[in-house]
Amino acid sequence: MKTTRSPDPLLSLLLLAGLAGCTAQAQNQPPAPVNSPPDAVRQIHAADFPGCVQNILTMASREGIPLAVARPALEGLTPDQRVLDLDARQPEFTLTLGRYLTNAISAERVAKGRQMLGQHRALLQAVERDYGVQPEYLVAFWGLESGYGTFMGDFPVLRSVVTLACRTRRAQFFAGEAVEALRILGAQQMQPAQLRGSWAGAMGNTQFMPSTFTRFGVDRDGDGRIDLWRNLPDVFGSSANFLNKSGWKRGQHSHIEVTLPQGFAYDKIDLNEERGAREWRALGVTQSDGRPLPDFADRAAIAIPAGHRGPAFLMLPNFKTVMIWNRSVLYAISVGVLARQIGGEPGLLREPPADDQPLSREAAIDLQQRLIRLSLYTDEADGLIGPKTRASIRAFQIRSGLIADGHPSPETQARLRAAAP
Numbered sequence: 001m002k003t004t005r006s007p008d009p010l011l012s013l014l015l016l017a018g019l020a021g022c023t024a025q026a027q028n029q030p031p032a033p034v035n036s037p038p039d040a041v042r043q044i045h046a047a048d049f050p051g052c053v054q055n056i057l058t059m060a061s062r063e064g065i066p067l068a069v070a071r072p073a074l075e076g077l078t079p080d081q082r083v084l085d086l087d088a089r090q091p092e093f094t095l096t097l098g099r100y101l102t103n104a105i106s107a108e109r110v111a112k113g114r115q116m117l118g119q120h121r122a123l124l125q126a127v128e129r130d131y132g133v134q135p136e137y138l139v140a141f142w143g144l145e146s147g148y149g150t151f152m153g154d155f156p157v158l159r160s161v162v163t164l165a166c167r168t169r170r171a172q173f174f175a176g177e178a179v180e181a182l183r184i185l186g187a188q189q190m191q192p193a194q195l196r197g198s199w200a201g202a203m204g205n206t207q208f209m210p211s212t213f214t215r216f217g218v219d220r221d222g223d224g225r226i227d228l229w230r231n232l233p234d235v236f237g238s239s240a241n242f243l244n245k246s247g248w249k250r251g252q253h254s255h256i257e258v259t260l261p262q263g264f265a266y267d268k269i270d271l272n273e274e275r276g277a278r279e280w281r282a283l284g285v286t287q288s289d290g291r292p293l294p295d296f297a298d299r300a301a302i303a304i305p306a307g308h309r310g311p312a313f314l315m316l317p318n319f320k321t322v323m324i325w326n327r328s329v330l331y332a333i334s335v336g337v338l339a340r341q342i343g344g345e346p347g348l349l350r351e352p353p354a355d356d357q358p359l360s361r362e363a364a365i366d367l368q369q370r371l372i373r374l375s376l377y378t379d380e381a382d383g384l385i386g387p388k389t390r391a392s393i394r395a396f397q398i399r400s401g402l403i404a405d406g407h408p409s410p411e412t413q414a415r416l417r418a419a420a421p
Contacts, residue, residue, distance in 0.1 A: 054164035098352030132250030204228025307407030
């Protein structure tokens, strides 16, 4: 859902995840409107591939998709091994903020975004009037999702989602996406070959999943079709409609980069620990350039994805809306940072620490196992650094007299290795 092309294996994995990233977008929404009772899902799991396709055809018919549309589109489909290989290829690294931003935001991407902002300003301003989403944010999503339309994926979407429905554990989700893809074919009078996208089914300039397309797609130019591949009025209108319906607050940024005072209680920072502007000011929090925090009506939490040595972000309500698009704090930060730069503001005033390197899956498992030996972590050592692992790291940091930011910094890792050899 992001990123430029690169020979670096980690960055290649990011690009791989990028074109599939909008799967998260759809999964964060209510389920696709497909009547798929448990027995139908069990049938999909139990059937061989042709039988599974037939079950999807039955589901589509129940959903009102004409057989004249669905049957020829599904006829003769075979599983796409490339899709299965990509689905099985899990990233081997826990990404750092610095690595993520380096990959997602470049001087070239900012410059191109500013060019696109100027070139399409009239259209973007008209969309903002209707939906309340600032032009620089729409351009930022466009840049991160497809490099301003330069890589939208070339997989047959219907074959991809049918393959994932019939050959993975996520039958219900992807069967629903298959039905919605068939709905698009009928409503937009498209052929299956025209419906192309990422290996996981995300489509167009801003990588909508089929269910997102059918729920939020907008025919902005009134030509009778929703075209997210070639028609920028439809692209911007649909993207803004999605954000608007997801709770976007007109005219507000998604974050403010802030500075935390010396002695700040980092152990109290949590994505659910929200305070008002007056409360954060009373705790000594300022904007990163030293100015007082501006007033904002809603409560907001602080994120420190690179630990206490890196930048801190006050997450305003639109940050949560960005995370409905993609449930990743690093992605949401990237959208906000890129949007501000496209709008003419500077980048981060405090850079992530240079020695903060990505953890391999093996290293993350080792970290969790050491925490288990210290009776600080009770879950499985799965190599995924989530909230429970960070809480355990924070407990170890408190025990060791370190700043309790919950971040696996090089110093924290070294102290942990010494404490639990």
